[in-house]
Amino acid sequence: MPKEKTSPVITYLVRKRIKTGLKYALLILLAVFFLFPVVFMIISSIKENELQVIMDMSSLRAFIPVGQLGVQNYSDVFTSLNFGQQFYNSLLIMILTVLAGLLVNSMIAYALARLRFRGQNILLSIIIALIIIPFEAVAIPLLLIVNKLPWFGGATTWLDTYHVQIFPFIADAFSIFLFYQFFVNIPKDLEEAALIDGASLFGIYWKIVIPLSRPIIATVAILQSLNSWNRFMWPLMVTRGEDVRPLTVGIQAFFGQSPRLWGDLMAFASMITIPVLIVFLLFQKWFVRSVASTGIKG
């Protein structure tokens, strides 16, 4: 009789074990699916023999560092493809776009959320409406505009410059909206106290609101950095030489040359990807939070 009593418990435990086991099997299988291209890229990038990269592809050797290994591909990319210059370009464009964007977008959002002025509601509605216009819809006329814009020192075109890759992306309606939503929800007490103490409105923005806004600053900075680092269509349209072009356009140009040097290409690809992956791993929580916050938009 007692046997009958225990057996359901045992079957329950066994079932639970099997269920957990299956869950982990599924999790691992999916991890393999999401990781294999990246592992393949990195492993191939340290294989110095171009033929071997291709030959190893039809077997599991594609994921195993075998054969003639080294950093030859990496140094090739540095010396013959001017990787350093293009890395610097991407980094500079990203940093300037994000910093200027944080300032410009948070300032207008602060005015909309906290100050009172005529036309405020209309301005807010216009900004929200602008979220709908994708950059892709204005890229072609914008190309004509920037082609004819003047710049300091007598330049008559913005083509092949850094600023043509920065200015169009500083002000961003969606970033303004994210800042606005955050500012509206900060309790007003602190600001009111500061106002009574005689602080200026700019002082309140700079010394009280901005320090309280670290979460939203991180969110906007991450989203804008990723967009800037990965941007491809616009720099492809407005840059021709290596001098100012970013990594995405650089690797595409190299990819277009024949014969394709897969080892070098994978080293190039790894060097674009690995810095971002490291930053992502360090600030994982913030990355995930940023992406999750875009969902609030609806």
Add this chain to the structure above:
Amino acid sequence: MAVQKELITISTHRQKESVLAWLFSAPAIILLFLFLIVPFLLAIGMSLTNMRLIPNPNVPTQFVGLQNYLRLFSDDVFKKALINNFYFVIVVVPLQTSFALGLAMLINEEIKGINFFRTIYFSPVVTSMTVVSIVWTLLYNPGEGLINAFIQAISFGRLGPYNWLTNTKLVFPAIMLMSIWQGVGFQMVIFLAGLQEIPSSLYEAAEVDGANGWQKFFNITLPQLRNTMIFVVISTTILAFKLFDQVKVMTNGGPSNASMTTMLYAVETAWGRLRAGYASAITVIFFIIVLAISIAQRFLTKEKGNGINA
């Protein structure tokens, strides 16, 4: 007297506030005006002309009315591009959305090491599409590519090898698979945030009533995720219409326009063939589609809000 003085200080304060507000807003307004609103209006204007990207003295710019739009209707490449965008939406949106929801539910469980898996599933999202396209081109290599090798191995040599990127029927599905791989982590995170907002008391109550897993999914999870679902579906649809990076890098629209998309065609028309007016007409159509989708989203999401209020 005193009251009047106070009123004056209030009104000067108001004025100061107003001036400051416009000063704070000015940089963003100027930039948005110059780089978004002006080119947007210009796109509409240009689409009614035969403007060239580089002025050609032999072909002066002329107003041509709706000619560009009429021509688009009989442009087979444009039709192919538009069909491809819709094809992408019909296949990728349901697949990627359900995959993302499945992943979100899987990683929502509090089991050991789950953070590790979350990180891995999300990592393709931070990888640039240009890089992803190049790596996958190698994976799709026609002869001894890894994907061909894998398919041959699991089918015991009965299937493949396929010419993924040079076969007109396979090229778009190949690009779709890669796009799902890269993008699904994004939606997964949005679904995860949505799942975590569902009150656990709902599930507990259902368990008391003896509901099974499927019943809980269909009667609690899905209805509670309604707005998140609408957002994910709409944003994936809009992304599908923006499709550019992958096709530009991997195939440049080929073979024989089998992977042409609206954005790629617009850019090729303006940049490659210098027909800026005609390209603007394409982007205007593109915008009208995106606008219609966005309006649909607001309409659908609002409905839910009214439902709650009622």
